[in-house]
Each structure stands twice: as C-alpha cells, then as structure tokens.
Amino acid sequence: MAYVHVFLGHFAKDMNREIVQLIREKRQIVLDQWKGYVLSLFPSAMKSATPIAQAIEHGLGDVLDSFETTPEKRTAALSGVIRILAVQSFSPSKSMSVFFALRSILREIGGSGKRQIKQKHWDEFQTSMEQLTLEAFDSYMVHREKIYQLKVDESLRQSFMTRRGTRA
Amino acid sequence: MPKFAPKLSELKKEFEEKPGLLKGDYSDKEWWEIPVEFRDGNWCYPTKPEVLEDLKFANPRKWSPTDDDWKLPDGWEKTIKEGMKDRVERFRSFKLFLDTCVRCGACADKCHFFLGTGDPKNMPVVRAELIRSVYRNDFPLAEKILKGFSGSRKLTPEVIKEWHMYFHQCTECRRCSVFCPFGIDTAEITMMGRELLNLIGVSNNWILNPVSNCNRTGNHLGIEPHTFVQNIESLVEDIEDLTGITVEPTFNRKGAEVLFITPSGDVFADPGVYTMMGYLLLFHHIGLDYTISTYASEGGNFGFFTSNEMAKKLNAKMYHEAKRLGVKWILGGECGHMWRVVHQYMDTMNGPADFLQEPVSPITGTKFTNAASTKMVHIAEFTADLIKHGKLKLDPKRNDHLTTTFHDSCNVARGMGMFDEPRYVLNNVCNSFHEMPENTIREQTFCCGSGSGINTEEYMDIRLRGGFPRANAVRHVKETHDVDSLVTICAIDRATLPALMNYWNPGVSVYGLHELVGNALVMDGEKKRTEDLREDPMAGFEDEEGDED
Ligand code: SF4
Ligand code: SF4
Numbered sequence: 157m158a159y160v161h162v163f164l165g166h167f168a169k170d171m172n173r174e175i176v177q178l179i180r181e182k183r184q185i186v187l188d189q190w191k192g193y194v195l196s197l198f199p200s201a202m203k204s205a206t207p208i209a210q211a212i213e214h215g216l217g218d219v220l221d222s223f224e225t226t227p228e229k230r231t232a233a234l235s236g237v238i239r240i241l242a243v244q245s246f247s248p249s250k251s252m253s254v255f256f257a258l259r260s261i262l263r264e265i266g267g268s269g270k271r272q273i274k275q276k277h278w279d280e281f282q283t284s285m286e287q288l289t290l291e292a293f294d295s296y297m298v299h300r301e302k303i304y305q306l307k308v309d310e311s312l313r314q315s316f317m318t319r320r321g322t323r324a
Numbered sequence: 325m326p327k328f329a330p331k332l333s334e335l336k337k338e339f340e341e342k343p344g345l346l347k348g349d350y351s352d353k354e355w356w357e358i359p360v361e362f363r364d365g366n367w368c369y370p371t372k373p374e375v376l377e378d379l380k381f382a383n384p385r386k387w388s389p390t391d392d393d394w395k396l397p398d399g400w401e402k403t404i405k406e407g408m409k410d411r412v413e414r415f416r417s418f419k420l421f422l423d424t425c426v427r428c429g430a431c432a433d434k435c436h437f438f439l440g441t442g443d444p445k446n447m448p449v450v451r452a453e454l455i456r457s458v459y460r461n462d463f464p465l466a467e468k469i470l471k472g473f474s475g476s477r478k479l480t481p482e483v484i485k486e487w488h489m490y491f492h493q494c495t496e497c498r499r500c501s502v503f504c505p506f507g508i509d510t511a512e513i514t515m516m517g518r519e520l521l522n523l524i525g526v527s528n529n530w531i532l533n534p535v536s537n538c539n540r541t542g543n544h545l546g547i548e549p550h551t552f553v554q555n556i557e558s559l560v561e562d563i564e565d566l567t568g569i570t571v572e573p574t575f576n577r578k579g580a581e582v583l584f585i586t587p588s589g590d591v592f593a594d595p596g597v598y599t600m601m602g603y604l605l606l607f608h609h610i611g612l613d614y615t616i617s618t619y620a621s622e623g624g625n626f627g628f629f630t631s632n633e634m635a636k637k638l639n640a641k642m643y644h645e646a647k648r649l650g651v652k653w654i655l656g657g658e659c660g661h662m663w664r665v666v667h668q669y670m671d672t673m674n675g676p677a678d679f680l681q682e683p684v685s686p687i688t689g690t691k692f693t694n695a696a697s698t699k700m701v702h703i704a705e706f707t708a709d710l711i712k713h714g715k716l717k718l719d720p721k722r723n724d725h726l727t728t729t730f731h732d733s734c735n736v737a738r739g740m741g742m743f744d745e746p747r748y749v750l751n752n753v754c755n756s757f758h759e760m761p762e763n764t765i766r767e768q769t770f771c772c773g774s775g776s777g778i779n780t781e782e783y784m785d786i787r788l789r790g791g792f793p794r795a796n797a798v799r800h801v802k803e804t805h806d807v808d809s810l811v812t813i814c815a816i817d818r819a820t821l822p823a824l825m826n827y828w829n830p831g832v833s834v835y836g837l838h839e840l841v842g843n844a845l846v847m848d849g850e851k852k853r854t855e856d857l858r859e860d861p862m863a864g865f866e867d868e869e870g871d872e873d
Contacts, residue, residue, distance in 0.1 A: 202442025207796045239828070243788045306823040307781035313822065316594035317555045
C-alpha cells in the first residue's frame with residue numbers, strides 16, 4: 157500500500173521546495189540544457205529556431221513553471237510537450253528519457269553551486285520525478301490513442317453520406 | 325552526486341551515440357549513405373495488384389515497403405534510366421531544374437516536412453538531389469557541365485526506396501520555389517520522381533485506387549451516377565429543413581448556361597457537404613442557370629499525382645461534358661489541386677475549348693478575361709464579383725458564433741495566385757476574421773501536410789509532423805484572438821485539417837468558404853434561421869430571444 161501511496165500522492169504538494177527554488181533561480185540554464193537534450197533526439201538538422209524547437213522550448217518552460225502550480229496545470233503543461241514527442245520518429249523510450257534528463261540536469265546544476273542541497277531533498281525530488289514520468293507516460297499513451305482515434309474519425313467523415321444513407 | 329539518475333552525458337551516450345537513424349554511426353556519413361527505414365506510420369499501403377491491372381500499370385504484385393525485396397520488375401534500372409531520359413527531353417522544366425541548382429540553400433528550411441521532421445532529406449535541395457545525383461551519374465554531358473559538383477551515384481534498390489519515401493514526404497506544395505532565386509520548383513521534381521516510380525510499380529493505393537475509380541465512374545470514390553444524385557438530393561432536403569427553401573439543382577441538363585464541377589468530397593464527406601449546401605443556396609439565391617454532371621463528378625485529379633498522361637486523361641471529362649451538355653462555360657468549386665490542373669495544364673492538355681465562350685457572369689455582366697482560355701471560373705472569384713456588385717443579401721452576424729482565420733491552399737495560392745478573393749468573400753460573410761502570421765499565409769502559405777495524395781490514415785504520423793508548421797500558425801491566432809474556425813477553399817484541406825487541428829489545436833473546426841456564405845445568405849421566403857448549415861446554433865439567433873438587432 158505504501159507503494160500505491162507514493163505513486164498516487166499529490167505531486168505538487170510533494171515537490172521539494174529546495175528544488176523548486178533551484179529551478180526558479182536557474183530557470184534559463186535548466187531550460188536551455190533540457191531543450192538541448194530534447195533536440196538531440198531529433199534528426200541532426202533540427203535546429204533550435206524551427207517552429208518545432210520553439211514549441212518544445214515553450215512546452216518545457218511550462219512544465220518547469222508548473223512545479224509551483226496545480227496538478228491540472230501540470231497535466232496541461234506535460235501534454236504540450238508530449239503532444240510533440242508522440243508523433244516523432246524516435247521510440248517511446250526516447251520520449252520518456254526526456255524526464256530522466258531533467259532529473260540529471262537538475263542534479264548536475266544543483267550539485268555544482270555553493271548551496272548544497274541535502275540528500276533528503278533529492279530523495280523527495282526523486283519521488284516527484286518518478287510521478288512526473290509516470291504521468292508523462294500516461295500522456296504519451298493518450299496521444300497515441302488520439303492518433304488512432306483521428307484515423308477512425310477521418311474514415312467516418314469520408315463516408316459521411318454513405319453512413320447517413322444506410323441509417324435512413 | 326546523483327543517486328538514482330544517470331548523468332546527462334551517460335544518457336546522451338545511450339540515445340545519441342548508439343546507432344539510429346541520422347545518429348551515431350551515421351553522423352559522419354553523407355546523406356545518400358543513410359539508409360531509409362520504413363516503419364508503421366511512415367509508409368502508405370502499396371497499390372493493390374488488381375488496381376494496377378485495371379489501369380494497365382506496370383508490375384502488379386503483392387508487396388510492402390517494409391519488405392527487403394520490393395519485387396521490382398526485370399530490367400527496372402533500364403526502365404528508370406530510359407524514363408528519365410525521356411522526361412528530360414520532353415519536359416524542359418525538369419531538365420532546367422536538374423541543371424540549374426547552385427545549392428545556395430535558400431530553399432533548405434522552407435519545406436514544412438523539413439521543419440516538422442528535421443530530416444535533412446526533406447530539405448528541398450536534397451530532395452531534388454535524390455534524382456539529380458542519379459541523373460548526373462547517367463548523363464555524361466550533364467556531368468561534364470556540372471563538373472566540380474560532387475555527388476553522383478549508382479541506381480540501386482536502396483535509391484528506389486529512398487525516392488519512394490521522400491517523394492511521398494513532399495506534397496508538391498511549391499513553397500520552396502518561392503524562395504529559390506532561380507524559381508526551381510521541387511514539386512515538379514517530385515512529380516517526375518513519382519512518374520518514374522510508377523513505371524516500375526512502386527506506388528500507393530490511396531492515390532491509384534481513386535485514379536482507377538475516376539477512370540471508371542468519374543469520381544474518386546467510384547460513386548455511380550444515381551448515388552451521386554441521391555447524395556445531393558439528400559443535401560437539398562437538409563437545406564429545406566434548415567431554411568425552408570427548396571433549391572433545385574439539375575443533373576446532366578443540356579443547354580444550361582453553366583456547368584458546375586466540384587471535388588466529390590463536397591458530395592460525400594463531412595465537412596465538404598456543408599460547403600456543397602452553401603453552393604446550392606448561392607446558386608438558388610442568384611437564379612443561376614446551371615447543371616451538375618454525374619460523369620464529370622469529380623473536380624479533383626489524383627492522376628496529377630501519378631503521371632502527366634493520367635492527369636490529362638482524368639481531366640478530359642470536364643471539357644467532354646461541357647461540350648456534350650452545350651454549356652457556355654464552367655464554374656469550379658473549392659478545390660486545391662483541381663485548380664492547379666485547370667489553371668496551369670488543362671488548356672494545353674485538353675484544349676483549346678473553342679466550343680465554349682469566354683465566361684461572363686450572367687448576374688453582374690463581368691467578363692472573366694483571366695479565364696478566357698480555360699473557360700473555367702473559380703467560385704471564390706465568382707462570388708467575390710457578386711458581392712462587389714451588391715448582388716447578394718448577406719447577414720454576416722449569422723457567422724458570429726465563429727471566430728475565423730483563413731488557410732491559403734497551396735495550389736490556389738501559389739499555383740494560381742489567388743489571395744484576395746477568398747478574403748474579400750470571408751470578410752463579407754463574417755465579422756471575425758484574423759490573419760495568421762505573415763510568413764505563413766498567401767504566397768508563403770504552409771501546406772496542410774497531407775496534399776498530393778498522401779492524405780491516407782496509415783500515414784497519419786508523417787502528416788501530423790508535416791502539418792505542424794501550419795498548425796502552429798493556427799495556434800498563434802487561437803491564442804491571440806480565440807480563433808476557433810479554420811476556413812479553407814480546398815477539399816483535401818477539408819478532409820485532412822480536422823485531424824491536424826484535433827491533434828495540435830483541439831477546439832478548432834474546419835469550414836469551407838461557401839459554407840459560411842451559405843450561413844450568411846438571406847434567402848427570399850426563408851424561415852427563421854437559428855442554426856448554421858451543420859445544425860450548430862447561431863449566436864444571437866436563438867429561438868426564444870429572437871434576433872438581436
Ligand atoms: S514542394 Fe513543398 S513539400 Fe515539396 S519540397 Fe518544396 S516545400 Fe517541401
Ligand atoms: S534555392 Fe534554388 S538554387 Fe538554391 S539550393 Fe534551393 S533549389 Fe537550389
């Protein structure tokens with residue numbers, strides 16, 4: 157049951173304040189590195205000024221900012237990023253690695269400054285990140301399902317009059 | 325130090341340096357050394373053998389792009405080389421485009437597929453290079469002229485696979501040509517690439533099945549004449565329910581003044597049928613003497629995505645029917661590639677249509693001198709002229725429930741230079757039009773990502789990627805102006821943008837221009853309107869409260 161508790165816990169409440177503070181202070185550095193990681197998953201010619209790259213930056217920024225807000229806002233922010241990742245040529249695991257990357261980036265940035273963040277904060281943060289990754293996985297599946305739904309909807313629209321005829 | 329998380333450098337190693345498409349092992353390779361990888365979502369179903377047989381096209385067989393062996397016919401290399409030679413001689417543009425490119429790169433980042441995928445082979449310059457490199461290897465003279473440029477290569481099955489993948493990640497939209505200092509049109513290279521592939525039986529069912537249907541019944545879906553008529557009559561009933569007006573289209577009526585031809589999507593698909601209802605209301609409103617043909621029952625022309633000859637054959641029915649019915653001129657509905665064929669090719673392919681007259685609007689007397697040779701007028705032009713002369717009774721408030729933007733369809737915008745007429749009409753039938761950013765509209769419009777016959781469902785992933793730049797521009801006006809309605813004048817847009825919007829911009833619906841015209845038209849003797857043509861309530865026209873002033 158403890159396991160269930162951990163994974164269904166309220167993320168926003170649990171998000172460690174020290175880490176939130178770190179993100180607030182170093183937002184641009186974190187964002188640049190995180191965006192750099194996401195773009196590295198794309199074919200080599202995806203440059204950072206393309207509409208996709210800008211949308212990714214926007215979405216990742218929203219996710220960082222959502223750590224201080226409500227679960228609903230975080231879900232919406234996650235969806236903005238996952239929507240882009242879920243239609244790319246790389247694998248689902250690469251898409252999910254984006255969230256491991258954030259953890260790594262924060263630990264590297266947080267571990268390097270004067271202010272040392274205690275291990276217990278990292279541990280708490282680790283749980284939050286696991287929760288975030290699971291949510292991201294859900295969102296990824298929602299978007300893949302949506303793509304299948306789009307296909308069905310499109311077929312139905314194409315046969316609109318035929319189906320109407322058979323109903324009559 | 326991190327306790328659970330791997331270091332960023334380790335992650336990079338895992339995902340960047342291990343072999344993968346355009347990564348790691350391939351990072352120091354030239355583009356032509358990178359193999360293509362067909363996986364679900366990035367290929368279309370190949371043409372069924374019976375469809376190829378029906379069309380008498382080459383190499384009918386069962387195969388799949390994911391197979392190692394594509395079962396190319398014996399001597400396929402010779403077929404391709406001779407096919408290329410023949411086309412270089414016959415089509416001056418093809419030769420010119422192959423020879424002229426100086427690789428300045430101005431086109432490189434202008435393609436929506438490149439912007440949406442980051443795949444270097446989707447840069448127009450590289451796309452053309454896929455053929456140019458073979459051409460160079462096979463045509464010594466060209467090689468001589470082009471000495472100093474590297475990159476000629478042998479024709480192998482891998483090259484064919486690459487052509488198949490990347491000539492179907494080009495929607496022949498011509499955006500790249502706008503930015504090329506020489507006006508090189510990569511769309512034409514793609515057209516030639518697809519023609520060559522068809523010579524050896526490498527093609528998509530989604531393109532050739534409609535071609536075969538069209539060849540048989542006149543329209544993409546293969547609808548027989550009686551069903552075609554039934555569909556339209558059923559829309560006539562809907563119009564009567566909504567407005568109280570009985571519109572009276574006629575079919576195959578000899579001696580009508582005007583023959584009306586529109587893409588068949590307007591007759592069978594949602595939301596095209598609402599655009600059809602708009603046309604029918606408009607024609608009734610002005611008392612146009614028109615008829616609809618059940619044989620020229622398709623404005624679209626998937627032959628255009630197959631070969632020059634097939635485009636010509638499928639297009640011929642327009643003039644045949646105009647002649648048989650003895651009309652004076654042809655009025656064409658909202659379509660993209662239909663207009664490219666009509667505007668740029670029909671006259672030379674199947675003309676001269678000297679049995680028709682230079683189109684004159686019977687309502688305003690306007691001479692459409694721009695259509696003097698084709699004898700076919702675009703409906704947006706026709707309607708804009710009616711509005712300009714005050715011939716339509718319009719209440720734009722009837723579209724107040726929609727906040728609109730306009731998507732320029734590539735073929736109408738870049739293919740025939742029509743930018744202002746649809747905007748003029750739109751501004752007269754609604755109060756809420758907002759332009760998308762300047763570098764995404766008019767001549768620089770971004771494609772829907774699904775044109776040129778790739779609008780099939782199994783290709784959805786690629787379409788969503790290629791359509792991203794367009795969707796992103798819509799997102800901009802959605803966020804800044806609460807736009808919820810994307811208006812277009814293209815049947816493929818109406819078919820495919822709903823999926824694109826639903827994915828990238830949920831809450832944005834897709835409309836045909838003449839659907840909004842139909843909403844706004846105040847018909848003589850109509851009953852009180854409370855709903856638009858798709859039976860959505862109109863704002864301010866609710867039953868109880870009555871009309872606002
Ligand atoms: S025609 Fe359009 S899709 Fe094709 S290469 Fe040019 S910009 Fe890209
Ligand atoms: S812009 Fe024209 S000349 Fe320059 S690389 Fe592209 S096709 Fe070649």
